[in-house]
Amino acid sequence: MRRYVPKDxxxxxxxYTDRYWVAPQVPKAKVSSDSVFAEDLKAIEAKFKVLDAxxxxxxxxxxIQPEDNFGVLELMKKELEYTQLSEMSAVDFLSQRGEFxxxxxxxxxxKRKRIRVKCAIKKDEAIESVEKLFRSADWSEREMYxxxxxxxxxxxxxxxxxxxxxxxxxxLLKTYPLHGDEFAAWYEVDKIFGKEARDIIGPExxxxxxxxRYDTKRFARLGHEVPFGAEIPEGEPAVxxxxxxxxxxxxxxxxxxxxxxxxxxxDR
Amino acid sequence: MQVKNRLRPFFENIxxxxxxxxxxxxxxxxxxxxxxxxxxxxxxxxxxxxxxxPDIGYLHRGMEKMAENMIYxxxxxxxxxxxxxxxxxxxxxxxxxxxxxxxxxxxRRAKVIRMMLLEINRLxxxxxxxxxTALDIGAMTVFLYAFRExxxxxxxxxxxxxxxxxxxxxxxxxVPLDIPDNFIPDLKKFLDKLxxxxxxxxxxxxxxxxxxxxxxxxxxIPTEMALSWGCTGPMLRASGVAWDIRKEEPYELYDEVDFDxxxxxxxxxxARYKLYMMEMRESAKILYQVMDMYADTSTELMAHAPxxxxxxxxxxxxxxxxxxxxxxxxxxxxRPPVGExxxxxxxxxxxxxxxxxxxxxxxxYRLKLRAPxxxxxxxxxxxxxxxxxxxxxxxxxxxxxxxxxVDR
Numbered sequence: 001m002r003r004y005v006p007k008d009x010x011x012x013x014x015x016y017t018d019r020y021w022v023a024p025q026v027p028k029a030k031v032s033s034d035s036v037f038a039e040d041l042k043a044i045e046a047k048f049k050v051l052d053a054x055x056x057x058x059x060x061x062x063x064i065q066p067e068d069n070f071g072v073l074e075l076m077k078k079e080l081e082y083t084q085l086s087e088m089s090a091v092d093f094l095s096q097r098g099e100f101x102x103x104x105x106x107x108x109x110x111k112r113k114r115i116r117v118k119c120a121i122k123k124d125e126a127i128e129s130v131e132k133l134f135r136s137a138d139w140s141e142r143e144m145y146x147x148x149x150x151x152x153x154x155x156x157x158x159x160x161x162x163x164x165x166x167x168x169x170x171x172l173l174k175t176y177p178l179h180g181d182e183f184a185a186w187y188e189v190d191k192i193f194g195k196e197a198r199d200i201i202g203p204e205x206x207x208x209x210x211x212x213r214y215d216t217k218r219f220a221r222l223g224h225e226v227p228f229g230a231e232i233p234e235g236e237p238a239v240x241x242x243x244x245x246x247x248x249x250x251x252x253x254x255x256x257x258x259x260x261x262x263x264x265x266x267d268r
Numbered sequence: 269m270q271v272k273n274r275l276r277p278f279f280e281n282i283x284x285x286x287x288x289x290x291x292x293x294x295x296x297x298x299x300x301x302x303x304x305x306x307x308x309x310x311x312x313x314x315x316x317x318x319x320x321x322p323d324i325g326y327l328h329r330g331m332e333k334m335a336e337n338m339i340y341x342x343x344x345x346x347x348x349x350x351x352x353x354x355x356x357x358x359x360x361x362x363x364x365x366x367x368x369x370x371x372x373x374x375x376r377r378a379k380v381i382r383m384m385l386l387e388i389n390r391l392x393x394x395x396x397x398x399x400x401t402a403l404d405i406g407a408m409t410v411f412l413y414a415f416r417e418x419x420x421x422x423x424x425x426x427x428x429x430x431x432x433x434x435x436x437x438x439x440x441x442x443v444p445l446d447i448p449d450n451f452i453p454d455l456k457k458f459l460d461k462l463x464x465x466x467x468x469x470x471x472x473x474x475x476x477x478x479x480x481x482x483x484x485x486x487x488x489i490p491t492e493m494a495l496s497w498g499c500t501g502p503m504l505r506a507s508g509v510a511w512d513i514r515k516e517e518p519y520e521l522y523d524e525v526d527f528d529x530x531x532x533x534x535x536x537x538x539a540r541y542k543l544y545m546m547e548m549r550e551s552a553k554i555l556y557q558v559m560d561m562y563a564d565t566s567t568e569l570m571a572h573a574p575x576x577x578x579x580x581x582x583x584x585x586x587x588x589x590x591x592x593x594x595x596x597x598x599x600x601x602x603r604p605p606v607g608e609x610x611x612x613x614x615x616x617x618x619x620x621x622x623x624x625x626x627x628x629x630x631x632x633y634r635l636k637l638r639a640p641x642x643x644x645x646x647x648x649x650x651x652x653x654x655x656x657x658x659x660x661x662x663x664x665x666x667x668x669x670x671x672x673x674v675d676r
Binding site for chain 1: 321324325328330332333336337368369371493495496497498509511516517600601603604605606607608609610611612619621623625626627628629630631633634636638642643646647649650675676
């Protein structure tokens, strides 16, 4: 029987995991343990619903509702002095709970603090753009769309950024295949000649590094030069491996130790 | 309107409608001063840019995707290929992020060596920046001088780890090797000459009329724009914000060394040039102090954490349990705890951040690379309009973008 491969997460899996192994957790601290974070959280909680908040690895993580993202970031920028959006992107949890986690990594230079604002959105939901607050979101939201297919509302120039415009699929989804599309080799053959011509034409060679060593028409044959279009199914003529002095390869001379200089100190 | 068509590339289907005197100039992706694969769509009125669209992705290799299917140690050489001008900084950022995730403390000697490598990489990167930018603007001499000095530092890196460009010189939990015997004397020899070298560059450039005309009052990034676009590093400091992660959120031994953060409020190309020169002097200052620290450290190079880090080679070759641990760590990989971490370090270009989301498996569940050059390219959208075509080249030069990092 063929091995079962889950369709919702085709990424590489650990080939062995102890069945009794329980993964440890990165320790989380209460927000009240840091006075600056506690005050920031109080200011956010006063206006918006906070689903969860804790401190992990010196940074506060705040979970909010996805529709509040613009409001929370606006509050943080204008009142709490979080002046820079260092990074934002998403994490694909579709196979576990049908959601994306979106995170906004905020930096306050005056307080020397970093907060990660997180929210979860369902598969086909869109999120509001924060480009009006932070111009850097212009590009990171485009990248998020490019990589995950998450739509962003009210973005000024919403298109792919890293992948080509006509690309199909979103590469960082866990459902995205790692080894390409196995049917892609037939796309153009089917489209141009029809499916019935598959046997005659054969699959398209999509490996751009593929070289047919006996094809004397399309590939350079360095060291084995033969006339264009020559038939060489038996293989190519023998290659010279001798030095020039022994009637071998032109310009490949024997190494003479006496006449060469060895540099020991690079004279720094 | 672009018509999707599998048989022809889509860009052949673009219609250019001429409405006014606006000319669309396609700059790159193979332009010699595009510093890699930058493509700029410039809308021009005569010689003046009215709209700019940076187009990136020509060097996209999907590193974040690769990371999700690699064990943590396997990903280290891939980080080299981000900012390939200063690859140890990338190695370091990743190593630090994983160390924070699993809560490791690195031995002091490893910290000292890491500091040396980081500052050497900063010097390499800044010299490379100076060389290429000067070349873009036409100063061939500076290019040759700066490359000469960079060559010495590359030789030093080669002495340490055997590689000149893609070092992979830092491991999760420490460093792989101790420094060779002649490393510190060689480095000292170089540093003693460095101030004179920097002065030479400055003598050539500082009051050079062409240099001043191309640099002063060109490419002005107001503080607000720099903050909003997520600019960091010299780009932000030249816009009047004194923010250096080495100083503000110190990692390794940066809190024990004495150095200054050069800041300028001129916001233009010239300010950035001056900052790079001053930062090179500060790096030399740090290196002198770090070299003195090396002598009082014990010989340990890797943290002791058998669950995550292989034992030293001697133990692996002599003790059965160490060999078993090593075998499991190499074949299956370490499994950090469940959690997430964002760690920012000051790379030569700016804030280099690694966001790692671990679900307890041997592969990172999600790894986001926050590369400074990505936003330094983005800022061109707002920065270029109003400038003239020759300024575009000078501005791209001073943003110091590296496309391995922009496209990842």
